[in-house]
Each structure stands twice: as C-alpha cells, then as structure tokens.
Amino acid sequence: MGCAGPGQDGALIDMTSELEQQMAFTDAETAYLGSQQLGRLATIQPDGSPQVKPVGFRVNPGLGTIDVTGFNLTSSQKFRNVRRNGQAALVVDDIASTDPWRVRFLEVRGTAEALEDGVDGGPLIRIRPSRILSFGVEEPPGEPHQTRLHARDLAS
Amino acid sequence: MGCAGPGQDGALIDMTSELEQQMAFTDAETAYLGSQQLGRLATIQPDGSPQVKPVGFRVNPGLGTIDVTGFNLTSSQKFRNVRRNGQAALVVDDIASTDPWRVRFLEVRGTAEALEDGVDGGPLIRIRPSRILSFGVEEPPGEPHQTRLHARDLAS
Numbered sequence: 001m002g003c004a005g006p007g008q009d010g011a012l013i014d015m016t017s018e019l020e021q022q023m024a025f026t027d028a029e030t031a032y033l034g035s036q037q038l039g040r041l042a043t044i045q046p047d048g049s050p051q052v053k054p055v056g057f058r059v060n061p062g063l064g065t066i067d068v069t070g071f072n073l074t075s076s077q078k079f080r081n082v083r084r085n086g087q088a089a090l091v092v093d094d095i096a097s098t099d100p101w102r103v104r105f106l107e108v109r110g111t112a113e114a115l116e117d118g119v120d121g122g123p124l125i126r127i128r129p130s131r132i133l134s135f136g137v138e139e140p141p142g143e144p145h146q147t148r149l150h151a152r153d154l155a156s
Numbered sequence: 157m158g159c160a161g162p163g164q165d166g167a168l169i170d171m172t173s174e175l176e177q178q179m180a181f182t183d184a185e186t187a188y189l190g191s192q193q194l195g196r197l198a199t200i201q202p203d204g205s206p207q208v209k210p211v212g213f214r215v216n217p218g219l220g221t222i223d224v225t226g227f228n229l230t231s232s233q234k235f236r237n238v239r240r241n242g243q244a245a246l247v248v249d250d251i252a253s254t255d256p257w258r259v260r261f262l263e264v265r266g267t268a269e270a271l272e273d274g275v276d277g278g279p280l281i282r283i284r285p286s287r288i289l290s291f292g293v294e295e296p297p298g299e300p301h302q303t304r305l306h307a308r309d310l311a312s
Contacts, residue, residue: 049245
C-alpha cells in the first residue's frame with residue numbers, strides 16, 4: 001500500500017531549501033537556465049505599462065545574477081527602462097510535453113542594472129534575483145498534478 | 157547588377173500600411189501568431205514591478221484582440237494584476253535561424269481585461285492592442301541586416 005516516489009522527492013527538496021536560500025540558483029535551476037537559448041525580459045515603460053522582449057542571457061555564477069545580452073542593447077527601450085526604473089523580470093520556459101500538456105518555467109524577478117561595460121566589455125542588463133518562481137524544473141518529469149509551483153524570496 | 161527583392165518587399169509593406177491601421181493584425185502577423193504555441197505575458201504587480209509568465213493564447217479575429225488562456229487562470233497573480241491594473245504586453249517569438257543568429261518576434265501591448273466568462277464560457281485575459289511591434293515577421297527570411305523593426309500604434 002506504500003506510495004513511494006513523489007513524497008521522497010518532495011522531502012529532498014525541502015532538505016535543500018536552506019542551502020538554496022544562500023545560493024542564488026539551485027543546481028536544477030542552473031541546469032535548466034543553461035538548457036534554453038532565449039529568455040523573455042519584462043521591463044517597465046516610462047508610463048508604467050509593461051513591455052516584453054526575447055533576449056539572450058547567461059547565469060553569472062560568481063555574482064548570482066542573470067546577465068542579459070542583446071544586439072544593439074544600449075540603444076534599446078528595455079535598456080533605458082532598466083536604467084530609469086531598476087526593475088525587471090525574466091522568464092525561461094519550454095514545452096516539456098504536449099500530451100499531457102506540460103509547460104515548465106523559471107521566472108526571476110529582481111532589481112536590474114543597465115551596464116554599458118559588463119562582462120567582456122560588452123553592455124548588459126544585470127538582474128539580481130529577489131524572487132525566483134519555478135514550475136517543473138526541480139522535479140523529474142512526472143504526472144502534471146504532482147508538479148507544484150516553487151517560489152522563494154532571496155535576501156537583497 | 158540589379159538587386160531585386162528586399163526593396164520591393166519594403167515597398168509592398170508600405171503600400172498596405174493604411175489597411176493595417178484598420179485591421180488589428182496583418183495576414184503575416186495572424187499567420188505567425190497561429191504558428192506558435194506559447195506567448196509570454198507581462199503584467200504589473202501591485203508594487204509596480206513587472207512579472208512575466210508563459211501562456212496559451214489565440215487571436216480573436218472578430219474583436220481584433222488576443223485572448224490569453226491558462227490553467228487555473230482566475231486564481232493566478234497575472235489575472236489579478238490585469239483586473240486591478242488593466243495593462244499587459246504579450247510577446248511571441250522563435251529562433252528562425254541559429255547561423256546567422258536570427259530571432260523573430262511579435263509583441264502586442266495594450267489594455268487588458270480579466271474576464272471570468274470569456275469565449276466558450278472559460279476565463280481569459282483579453283488584450284486589445286494599442287501598439288504592435290514585430291521583427292522578422294513581415295519579411296521573408298533574408299539577411300539579418302535587411303530586417304527592420306515594424307512598430308505601429310492602433311486607434312483605441
């Protein structure tokens with residue numbers, strides 16, 4: 001009558017939560033971020049409304065940040081938005097399965113800097129995570145109803 | 157010595173611009189939106205910061221809107237954000253080529269409604285476009301430097 005598996009996975013995740021609080025990203029999150037080529041960056045327009053664009057990105061393991069790159073970045077509206085407003089959210093996602101329909105994602109919200117000279121001397125938008133939300137990233141593929149939203153706040 | 161193609165495409169696009177102002181989406185935009193399974197919806201949190209999530213969506217040709225759907229939509233933060241704030245931006249994109257690197261996208265910004273009972277009786281977030289931006293959607297695949305950003309405002 002035992003029901004092994006999901007509960008044990010859940011226990012493992014809980015056991016690592018204290019460590020996760022100190023590391024910006026878990027190993028599963030870092031691997032997932034590395035597996036995707038595009039993220040979508042949301043920033044705030046001067047009038048307070050949102051805009052969202054596909055961007056390139058990479059994890060900066062030393063700083064625990066997400067560094068966003070792009071063609072002609074410094075002349076883009078999103079770069080000006082970040083410079084003025086200092087806020088951004090980035091989501092990375094994919095369709096893990098179409099039957100059953102199963103979308104995974106990792107969203108990073110936080111404060112953001114618009115840097116003219118970042119890593120390798122190129123411009124970038126650097127996001128310092130204040131909240132990380134994920135769905136289907138920590139768990140191995142399983143039944144959709146066993147997947148749950150992970151959300152945590154990080155000390156600034 | 158002739159250089160046919162891109163210039164003629166540009167002329168064709170300009171010729172249809174008046175019609176595009178009255179239709180919410182061009183034929184190329186409608187086709188592109190129909191070719192992608194996920195969009196990413198940016199909304200505004202209560203504190204004014206952005207959030208962004210992958211969502212399902214469909215063009216509503218009768219209304220000229222984008223109707224966003226999702227699992228447990230009415231209990232989601234994005235639904236509450238739209239109900240309170242009335243603003244949203246959705247981007248649809250794909251990687252058309254990796255060499256040369258070529259990302260296409262279509263972004264729709266506008267006013268948004270959080271509807272408990274939308275099409276087919278299900279809840280949805282309905283975006284009425286006020287500005288549409290696209291890159292690589294109107295043009296046939298070509299040289300990256302010949303691709304340009306299309307942006308237009310729509311009468312509200």
